[in-house]
Amino acid sequence: MAGVQTAVQLREQGWPGAVTVLGAETHPPYDLPPLSKAVLSGKAEGSAFDVDFAALAIDLRLGHGxxxxxxxxxxxxxxxxxxxYDRLVLATGAVPVALPGSADVPGVHLLRTLDDAERLxxxxxxxxxxxxxxxxxxxxEFATAAREAGCPVTVVEAAGEPLAGALPPEASRPMRAWYAECGAELRTGVAVARLRPDPAAKVELADGTVLPADAVVVxxxxxxxxxxxxGSGVALAPDGSVLADERLRxxxxxxxxxxxxxxxxxARYGxxxxxxxxxxxxxxPRVVAAGLVGDAGKAVQAGPxxxxxxxxxxxxxxxxxxxxxxxxGEGDEVLWRxxxxxxxxxxxxxxxxALGALLAVGRPRDxxxxxxxxxxxxxxxxxLAADPAVPLKKAALTTA
Structure with missing residues (x-):
C-alpha cells in the first residue's frame, strides 16, 4: 500500500520525472486486509490494487527484492x-515475527502475504x-475465519489478556468472552515452550500442556x-524502524x-x-509525494x-x-461509554x-x-461523554 500509493500520489501531485516501483514478490501489488478475510476464506482469489501502472507511466518491477x-x-x-535513483522512498513494510525453531516444523504458518493466505x-x-x-x-481474525469454517481452534497467548500489545487489560478483558462465544478455546498467561513435528502433540506449552494440531498459525x-x-547510514530506532522526521525524510x-x-x-502526542x-x-504517501514534488521545484503542492x-x-x-x-498512554483517564x-x-x-484515543465496538459514529x-x-x-445515548460530539466543551 505505502509504495504503490507513493507512486500514485507522485503522479497526482505533478511529479515530472520517472517513477519506478520495486517489489520483492512476483504478484502484482495487493491489499493486505482481505488476506485474513475474503482471500483466506476463498471468497476472493486476490486483492490486487486497481491501478493502471502503464497509464501512469510507473515502471513496476516485480521480483526485485x-x-x-x-x-x-x-x-x-x-x-x-x-x-x-535520484530520490528514494523506503516502503519495505514489516515482516512477521516467527517462533524460534518453527522453520524446521511442518504445518507452521504465518499470515502476512498472499502466498501465506493461499497456503492456509x-x-x-x-x-x-x-x-x-x-x-x-x-x-x-484467523480464529474467526477458522471457526466459521468449522475448524477446532485453540488460541495461546503469553500475556494475561488478548490484544495485550495494543490495549490495556481493562479494555481487552471483555473480549475474552468473544472466543468462547464462537467456540474457540483461549489460553492466556502461558507461553509456547516448543513445537513438535507430531500432529498429535504439536504444541508444548511452558506449563507442560501439550496441544494437538494439524496446523499452527503464529x-x-x-x-x-x-x-x-x-551499513547504509540510514538511522534506525531501537525497534528497528527508520527514524523519519515530520516530513518522512x-x-x-x-x-x-x-x-x-x-x-x-x-507533535500531537509528544x-x-x-x-x-x-x-x-x-x-x-501524500506527505512524501508533496515533499518530493516540492524539492523538485514545483510551485504548488497538493499534499500536506x-x-x-x-x-x-x-x-x-x-x-x-x-x-x-x-x-x-499510561496515566490517561479511562472513561466507558x-x-x-x-x-x-x-x-x-x-x-x-481532552480526548486522546477511543476504542469502539459496533459504534462507528463514536x-x-x-x-x-x-x-x-x-x-x-x-x-455527557459517559452516556452512550449522547452523541460524543455533544460532550465537547466550548471555550469562550
Missing part, C-alpha cells in the same frame, strides 16, 4: 541487479485442528523490514521512508509513533507538508467491528480532560466524531 542501499553510488542492490486455505477447507499462537489482531507481532539497510539526503517500516515524531496499520500506509495523523485501525472479529482511533458485555460499547482515554475531537484537542464533559 532489495538487499542493500548504497547512498554514495545512489543505488539500491536488488536480486536482479543494482537500480540507480486448505486448513480451513479441510477443517483441520488449529492452534493459534498470539491473541492479537491477526490471531483473532501471530506474535511484526517488525520493520529494515535489516537490508545495515530519513537521515540520508534524498531518501524518504513511509508505512510500516518508518516511525515519525508526533512522542515518536510506529503505526503498523493500513491507514498509515494510505495517508503517509508535515505528517502528524490521528492513528486509526480496525478489525473484524467474532462478528464484531472493532475500531481504534488516536493513541493512549456503554456496557462492555453488550453488543456495542466504547472506551475513551482522556489526557488533561469513531468518526472522536477522530474530529482528537484533532481539535477538545476537552469533554465527562458525564
Amino acid at each position: 532489495v538487499t542493500a542501499l548504497r547512498p554514495d553510488a545512489r543505488e539500491v542492490d536488488t536480486a536482479a541487479g543494482p537500480v540507480p 486455505r486448505p486448513v480451513l477447507r479441510e477443517r483441520r485442528r488449529v492452534v493459534i499462537v498470539g491473541a492479537g489482531w491477526i490471531g483473532a 501471530g506474535i507481532g511484526a517488525r520493520p523490514a529494515t535489516g537490508w539497510l545495515a 530519513t537521515s540520508v539526503p534524498d531518501v524518504y521512508a513511509v508505512g510500516d517500516c518508518a516511525s515519525f515524531p508526533s 512522542r515518536r509513533l510506529l503505526v503498523h496499520h493500513w491507514d498509515n500506509a494510505l495517508h503517509g 507538508e508535515v505528517y502528524d495523523p490521528v492513528p486509526y485501525f480496525w478489525s473484524e472479529q467474532f462478528g464484531r467491528f472493532v475500531q481504534y482511533v488516536g493513541w493512549h 456503554g456496557d462492555p458485555t453488550s453488543a456495542s460499547w466504547s472506551v475513551c482515554w482522556l489526557r488533561d480532560g 469513531v468518526a466524531q472522536g477522530r474530529k475531537l482528537i484533532e481539535q484537542r477538545a476537552p469533554l464533559d465527562r458525564a
